[in-house]
Amino acid sequence: MSLSPLVETFVLHFGEMGGRWGVNRTVGQIYALLFLSDRPMNADEVVEALGISRSNVSMGLKELESWRLVKKKHLPRDRRDYFETPADVWDILRILAEERRKREIDPTLSMLRDVLMEPPATAQDAFAQTRMRDMHEMIELLTDWAEDVKRLSDTDIRNLLMLGSKVVKLLQVKSALVGMGRADSTPSGGA
Amino acid sequence: MSLSPLVETFVLHFGEMGGRWGVNRTVGQIYALLFLSDRPMNADEVVEALGISRSNVSMGLKELESWRLVKKKHLPRDRRDYFETPADVWDILRILAEERRKREIDPTLSMLRDVLMEPPATAQDAFAQTRMRDMHEMIELLTDWAEDVKRLSDTDIRNLLMLGSKVVKLLQVKSALVGMGRADSTPSGGA
DNA sequence: TTGTTATTTCAGTAATTCCTGAAATAACGG
């Protein structure tokens, strides 16, 4: 691995983190490398930078493409494939959220809906279903919210985050002024 | 594995999901089993329910305790350890967020701060640092926000989520009324 | 077509992770 110490630190760290996020070390490293690069890189450059086999790089890039975390790019007089990551970190977050939703959340929600349809055979099963119902409700709230926030501009998201839980206070004031007991009764909705 | 079909479906699903979340299949299964149980279970009952070795259960429970996702409980005339999960799904979410922050986010932030201190040796390094700075800023915004929201009551969180991005509209109205250009200038703060 | 370069696939192996049974430790009651 022939990288500046700065880049190497970051790349190695993301290699480790990859493991905890369901991708293997080299996939994490490839992603980190491309993220820090100021220009698209081709597969051989990745091989050279990380000291792993050409075939491994090919597989890693393919996986990252399936996550939409890297995109192919072509340079004018060059037949080789070049790769780059989205530049904006908020875009990256959006993409990651969408992909994880598709791969983990949606199948889980669907599985929960299925088992919640079943008539409980025992008291145990009935109890299990109440827990599953709670979980289903929570996940649905979270994903609907995420879907909603996703459409905001970067700056709107930043403002929203910076406000944090102060929003709640604000809502309470609003409810008081308008004279409603609750903050809002219609869940989710357009941007 | 001798479980009702209902529970079995859920347990197997969480076993699979475990892999994507940095814990192994059996740890996911043990957690799922305890989550659905209407009473604390001891290790032998888990062995019986999941058909895995006693030692494996011991290790799995230990890992789940380290995540604070299960707690030991003792029954009156019984020397054995019993285990249960927090009942409230929002608590579970809070705990999960805290633990993942401690294990993944904080070390990443610390590593980013370190490399951002280094004077860049090359133009490449300088560019890499701008990317790292973006990432650092985003992660910090997100974690401060999460820290802030964590302190809210379940119902406040639910209201906040149900509002979704409508909050932004509301803020714009508020800014207009009060005559400020921005929503708020002091990031984070108490509940 | 043929030759050249780029990329992917995949069988075999290396490396890692997971699981088990056996042994050690601990926590009691008598």
Next chain:
DNA sequence: CCGTTATTTCAGGAATTACTGAAATAACAA
């Protein structure tokens, strides 16, 4: 103390996952 029961540790083996080199495929130029 001893005997019993509960739990943990851990070395070794089983299972899984990751990686490589070689061969196949693809994409092009001449």
